[in-house]
Amino acid sequence: MVVSKLESLPSELVVEIGDYLDACDLYRAFYGLNHRINTILDHQCHRLDVNFIRISKDQFDFYCTRILPRIAARITSLTLPGRTIFVHLLSLKLVEFTKSDVEILVPHLHQFVYLRNLSIGEYTRFMPFNINTNELFQEHVVLPLSLRSLAFPYEISDRWIQTSNSTLSIEQLHVTSLYMDTLISFMQRFPRLNRLTTVLSNPGELDLIAENISGSNIMFQSLRYLNLNIVSDVSFPQFASFLRHVPQLHTLIIEALNPDLLFFDAHQWEANLSANLSSFRFDLTTTSPVGLDHLSLLKLFKSDYWTSRGWFVQCHTRDRGRFFRLSTSQSPIINLLYWPDDEILVDSTSIIRYPHVTYVELWWNLSKSTQSICPHVRSIQFYGANIGEIETIHPNVLDLLNASSFEHIIIDNDVPISPTRLAHLLAKSSDRVSILTCSTHWLHSLFETRDNECICLLLTMRIRKLILNNSDLVLSYADLISFARTFINLQEISMKLVSVEEMAFLLNVLRQLTMASIELPDTELRNITNLTQWIIENTVFRNFTIEKRAGGLDSSKILLWIGSHNRSNLYGTQHQLYSNHPIMKENILENYL
Template sequence: MVVSKLESLPSELVVEISDYLDACDLYRAFYGLNHRINTILDHQCHRLNVNFIHISKNQFDFCCTRILPRIATRITSLTLPGSNSSTPGLLPQFLVYFKSLGTIFIHLLSFKLVEFTKSDVEILVPHLHQLVYLRNLSIGGYTRLMPFNINTNELFQEHVVLPLSLRSLAFPYEISDRWIQTSNSTLSIEQLHVTSIYIDTLISFMQRFPRLNRLTTVLSEPGESDLIAENIPGSTIMFQSLRYLNLNIVSDVSFSQFASFLRHVPQLHTLIIEALNPDVLFLDAHQWEANLSANLSSFHFDLTITSLVGFDHLSLLKPFKSDYWTSRGWFVQCRTRDRGRFFRLSTSQSPIINLLYWPDDEILLDSKSIIRYPHVTHVELWWNLSKSTQSICPHVRSIQFYGANNGEIETIHPNVRDLLNTSSFEHIIIDNNVPISPTRLAHLLAKSSDRVHILTCSTHWLYSLFKTKDNEWICLLLTMRIRKLILNNTNLVLSYADLIAFARTFINLQEISIKLVSVEEMAFLLNILRQLTMASIELPDTELRNITNLTQWILENTVFRDFTIEKRAGGLDSSKILLWIGSHNRTNLYGTEHQLYSNHPIIKEKILENYL
């Protein structure tokens, strides 16, 4: 009898492994192997997690009818997809299978619903109060939304009854006077994400959550009420528990309203703000200094102005360079475009430093003193490399380049030349939205150290490289220098002709991350790129539907014999194939020469055209 390695593991380790696996996958994979494993799964695994994201309807039905009835009382975490997912209808069906959540999932601590509609939430809400031990409820997620992405028709404007045991809540609320009037109870929630809160109801809303220490939301313009924060009864109360505040503030919210609220949170430690065309006082350093809590240790903001009102950017930025800001490590930058008609005022996120100049020759970060940043590993640079702050980054590993293509090659600032030749520098990133030209990349590679071997770019950028015959010398340079390629834009895939140019250019790649449209293309690249040690390839699920054994498919269609393969979820309708490739001495060269190449559509088409 063959004894598996799992059989020899201590019971405690098997239980710990179960904490990291989906319970349905765990039981489908291991239950029934032997009596010992069955006993461990049934009697020692008491904290099971179930996640129905990216599951087929057949698998869902199997889990709900065969596995969940056996383990329901031991499930502590449950995640379900809503009607906006790739598998709509699972939530209503789940509530058909399990009509009383509170009497079945008696130890459920965490429940999450993703990609939902309002109707999904409406059918779920009546079941939630039954879950008396539920501590974490997430309808959506805890990531703050942008105001223009909010559909108010999908929000709840009235209070809904939730378990009193909750400590963490994400819910699609729109908090207005209407909500305040329907809620007169307090909850012990400590972490809260709601979609939108009207500024004039913020104080009253906070009074419902006296233990709240983290709040994430969009702060909206005043609702129908004529009240303002200062006149709300009980508004003198201090919210001593609030430590973390993450906000997107719409343009109609005045700074005075927001500052009034800040005076009620004296223990605030972290404040994160994003705003588009905010009240002009949000851009005033002195206003912030007068209203921020002395206990605030982390302050990040990103304020974007697109109006045509002129600003003196240097005067605007200067107060943010005072000791008040620099002594706290709050470094503020101003990025402008279109000669100041568009600009962003934001804090720099350590350990990333932005040395970013828009092409209107406004130098806003210029400094005559040399500053050393020993912990910086990533830098962003505009194409105009003759401009630079005097920053020294001895441990920089990657540089992201932005740039407009004007056909000229800029003189590189000596400080930037030092960056390019830093011993740790290995990775060039080309921005997707404002990319540098292929010629400029070649110029940078020529000035960089030989250690640069990683390139991140978009498929669009590669297309622009391949379409011009004059770029062949740049392709040759990439062949010589690049050993790892990451394609981070998925809106465009390479054509067959581009794939040939791609394979020729990157013939020496050792690692690749790419999106393809067919398994034939995957086989073509894997057979051409003989130096690969790792590949991450995203493919449509429709291409993989008929492949039941990926390992066998790789053996039959590529040269590789020594490899490890893993399939992971990609997008909504795609999957990622991760391939780790071992020794290249064990290859199927005969199969490659006589079958694999000649059967590929690209090769077959050229043979028919030229030789038959």
């Protein structure tokens, strides 16, 4: 009996099957079998039909996020169900919807009678921007009575949700912008609101706004969480007046650029913050700090009022004082990014302040003090610049590099330190540093210059675990040979490769490995029916445990936990697996033997 395989189907038959199958089913069944099938689907199947009747929500989510973006321009037939589909929907998120799309949708929202969460747009944090009046959303909205959480990324007018009782149940609200003069009246429509995220701005007369807010006796007892980006035209007295209307506030997060200078005054905050406030974070920046005494301002935030609550404040200046930033410090992750002329004003006695910090981000200018506030740091991510001489490392930075817990160096992908700087750091670090995370691009820059051979030798001596990320660059065979030589002593590795031949090469050369996580395209693994047997036949490993996991849309991860190696016929094994390997034959044997 002849058993045919799907990946061997003739091209004409694949195209003909595409005329009968639903497009989403077609791609789910055939895409990724091999490169030929992928090419046929993408370039020869021009008329695709999509049917969304009688599919589950999980299928619907998968189709919309994984398949439709690839085939949307070639869909010629779309079958949608009537209003009865998804009637029990609890959560709905709409991405990349225009204002006109939303205007069409709004009249139908009330039909989702079980809907609890509605999110329109894709965002995590709103920022101030100039409002386009054409985008002003003034339509009357009727929301489902069941709704609890609403994220609505549109500038809203006073007419929005004026007469409807559909807002009575909403507990979480995320809107683009609110004006100070309508804030009180707007929040009255949400009596159960406990979380609000928005941009707070000021449209008109300051005195009138302050009078409207302070003159109101309404208390918003339900509001617990407030996350605001405050525009520069909002005065601190206005904002303080509003805070007095939220006595049960537990969390306050504020971000502001060039705010009223009273926002930098610790005494002003102490006089207006609720006694129930347990979490307070702010990030205040001004580019014109005229008349500000940085040290005096910071000193006020060192009082018992702040330290007893665990609210620790730091101050940064740059450009000779023309840039001034006051912010709270977060634990357990601390960000210490410095520009060359940056100055951090944190007392050196703060070493006991963050005993649980295990991760730090550090700018390349190592001559600046980090104040050694992280005695238990395990990993440091270094941002860098490839210009300038290697500077003297500040004693406090040396304390970090020689912390007994420090073991992991992370090289930033976007602004990486140079190989020379890494060597400088390794030379100054304790012997416990043995883990390196970097990008494939960074490794390529390391291997392309012969001047870096000493640095490669240092990595050979020190690094035992390597994590490669941002792997859009494929290492050449020459790079793989340099890679194997440099990291010959690796015990653990995590990386992405493009072929099983490359995986076999590295597994056979890196003889000290105890664990490997290799991501490969699914097309490379389709023809391997027994992965365990393939490892036995193509590597020196005999004692190992293997597991295959899903990676991306068209890739899988191979996890190997490796025991002792087979050494019974090591010479024969090496000759068979190495000498005939395409990487070795192409780059070494043919050139030197």
